[in-house]
Amino acid sequence: MIAAGIVxxxxxxxxxxxxxxxxxxxxxxxxxxxxxxxxxxAGADAAVWSFVAVGVAAAWALATPDRRGGRAGxxxxxxxxxxxxxxxxxxxxRQDQGPLGExxxxxxxxxxxxxxxxxxxxxxxxxxxxxGNVIVRIALRDGDVPVEERAxxxxxxxxxxxxxxxxxxxxxxxxxxxxxxxxxxxxGIVRFPEISRDGEGGIRAEYFLIGSLVSWTTALAVxxxxxxxxxI
Numbered sequence: 717m718i719a720a721g722i723v724x725x726x727x728x729x730x731x732x733x734x735x736x737x738x739x740x741x742x743x744x745x746x747x748x749x750x751x752x753x754x755x756x757x758a759g760a761d762a763a764v765w766s767f768v769a770v771g772v773a774a775a776w777a778l779a780t781p782d783r784r785g786g787r788a789g790x791x792x793x794x795x796x797x798x799x800x801x802x803x804x805x806x807x808x809x810r811q812d813q814g815p816l817g818e819x820x821x822x823x824x825x826x827x828x829x830x831x832x833x834x835x836x837x838x839x840x841x842x843x844x845x846x847x848g849n850v851i852v853r854i855a856l857r858d859g860d861v862p863v864e865e866r867a868x869x870x871x872x873x874x875x876x877x878x879x880x881x882x883x884x885x886x887x888x889x890x891x892x893x894x895x896x897x898x899x900x901x902x903x904g905i906v907r908f909p910e911i912s913r914d915g916e917g918g919i920r921a922e923y924f925l926i927g928s929l930v931s932w933t934t935a936l937a938v939x940x941x942x943x944x945x946x947x948i
Contacts, residue, residue: 717945718810718832719765719803724839724847724938726753726769727796730777731846760831761814765803772799780850793851800941808948809833836945840938844881848934849874855930856923876903877931884935889942903928 726749733745750770757766772795779792813820813831820831880903887896907924 717804717807717948718760718762718813718835719768719807720800720941720945721832721835721837721839722753722757722762722765723769723772723796723800723803724843725835726750726766726773726839727776728839728842728845728847729753730773731850732842734777735846756816759814759816760835761810761812761817768799772796776847780854790854793854797937804941804945804948807832808945833946836942840885840942841882844885844935844938845878848881848931849877851934852877852927852930855926877927881931881935881938884932885939885942888936888939900932 729749730746733742733749737745753769754763754766757763757769775795776792779789809830809832810817817831820834880899883899884896887893887899
């Protein structure tokens with residue numbers, strides 16, 4: 717299970733770096749990130765999976781569009797999903813979690829949380845922050861939303877999206893489905909004035925529907941992965 721967390725954490729870290737930095741600073745931070753992943757994974761007795769994670773993250777970064785990028789297709793998403801699912805299916809929660817597992821605190825305010833579970837949850841949260849936005853951009857660019865209309869679509873999506881995905885993720889794992897439904901309904905209510913001013917092409921409505929559905933699906937899929945990993 718820790719392997720899936722390492723993969724999600726690495727991919728999410730790469731996307732956060734791409735979002736925040738450019739040029740040489742980006743290259744330096746990415747190199748440091750890769751080194752930290754390798755060292756930390758070795759300490760958790762998961763060194764092999766750190767190389768897998770770095771490879772997947774490199775393929776993801778090369779294939780997925782940044783804010784100015786073009787079409788990428790969904791194969792990078794399928795790659796991450798496949799590798800993460802295989803990691804959960806093959807490993808589960810390990811009994812021997814390496815030197816880091818031995819010094820990991822056995823108790824927390826949330827109860828007993830192992831190193832494997834903590835890494836998986838941390839990876840899921842980091843992945844949802846910016847990589848979720850990347851997945852939404854892939855869906856919109858592979859759909860029928862015209863390029864020239866994107867700047868005129870709904871405002872604040874890059875900020876609201878991560879918050880929304882984290883909420884969906886947390887509420888799903890805690891079983892607060894009534895509150896989850898209320899949160900999703902509230903988004904539609906808040907966005908209704910902008911959507912109601914849509915033109916004949918219905919660009920804002922299409923943008924809202926595609927973006928929301930892809931964002932929710934991403935959060936639910938990651939929540940399912942964590943639930944599956946902790947249930948094995």
